[in-house]
């Protein structure tokens with residue numbers, strides 16, 4: 387079966403998802419402080435890569451990349467509760483885009499599977 | 508086989524190897540993350556030589572026209588000379604052709620130079636070996652017309668002292684640039700546009716406005732100038748001169764309550780103004796230039812008002828480059 391990424395229409399639909407997802411993230415007090423003081427457009431592009439991967443698009447992230455990329459955030463207090471919040475916002479984004487429950491769960495599980503790498507455990 | 512030139516090194520790229528891998532292999536300090544052409548952290552610019560189309564997938568029109576490309580997706584078939592996207596080691600000489608006072612205590616500097624640029628880009632002006640100042644271009648690139656810069660005098664600043672006191676007509680300066688991908692790209696002529704600027708970004712925004720008007724943009728254009736002090740109101744007279752009575756654009760100065768009042772002046776915060784004036788910005792194209800913290804804030808405000816990230820244009824903040832004569836080495840990284 388084609389991935390959710392392909393079925394939703396590839397790169398352009400991810401753009402739409404990033405708009406919705408990023409808006410949720412920066413308005414959410416639980417996680418927004420992690421996004422302060424960095425170039426929003428550069429950051430959005432990273433989110434796009436993240437969404438591409440968790441929606442089943444091409445993936446070459448290694449556990450090592452995930453660890454390196456989040457080290458400075460872990461030092462600033464990034465923990466399980468923040469990962470939970472991000473996965474919740476991601477699920478809400480997909481639901482808003484009309485993605486079915488079962489598939490939203492699939493994406494959430496995939497995002498969850500990198501939790502220990504992200505948190506450098 | 509393609510030859511790559513980057514910050515003083517030259518590499519023979521073997522067939523099928525992408526530029527990112529080749530540069531990393533050679534020990535260059537280049538950022539990257541996803542390696543699948545999505546995160547854009549490996550973005551570089553070709554200053555000589557074509558890059559394959561696939562290496563520009565997902566980039567903005569303005570970035571494409573400036574030959575930006577994604578190093579991880581670029582397998583070149585010809586030689587290319589590469590620089591980081593927002594710095595350049597291209598220098599050229601210019602001659603000061605005039606300098607005068609503008610409204611509200613601003614200074615205008617005109618320089619004759621053979622510079623190919625787009626309104627809204629910026630250069631670093633080097634007035635001696637050490638004093639470099641980032642200046643946005645307020646002029647349009649027309650044949651035989653000088654480059655125009657608007658400078659805000661700041662007490663105790665070397666460059667500002669030079670512009671207000673020491674400069675002479677006929678002086679030679681060195682220009683480094685141009686750089687930047689925040690400029691008007693013709694097309695989508697009905698799309699409404701917001702041009703937002705603060706401080707040092709105001710001349711850039713003024714240049715982009717002139718460019719959009721010259722390209723006969725049809726959609727609404729709103730110019731939002733956020734003023735920190737009186738000098739930031741200096742564009743009022745220039746903007747009225749641009750107004751041909753056909754209502755092709757509207758300008759608004761956003762100020763603190765005690766700074767100024769009158770027509771076209773809104774006292775309060777940019778976010779409130781956007782909400783009062785437009786409600787939603789879904790479908791709008793926006794350009795934002797100015798002081799980095801303010802630019803970040805305004806980007807967020809415009810995004811939260813409904814604009815799509817793909818339609819928000821602004822340059823990331825980069826440090827001023829090295830002075831003329833500096834030999835770059837691979838350890839000089841863009842920050």
Ligand code: FES
Nearest residue numbers: 541542547549579
């Ligand atoms: S490394 Fe992500 S686009 Fe090249």
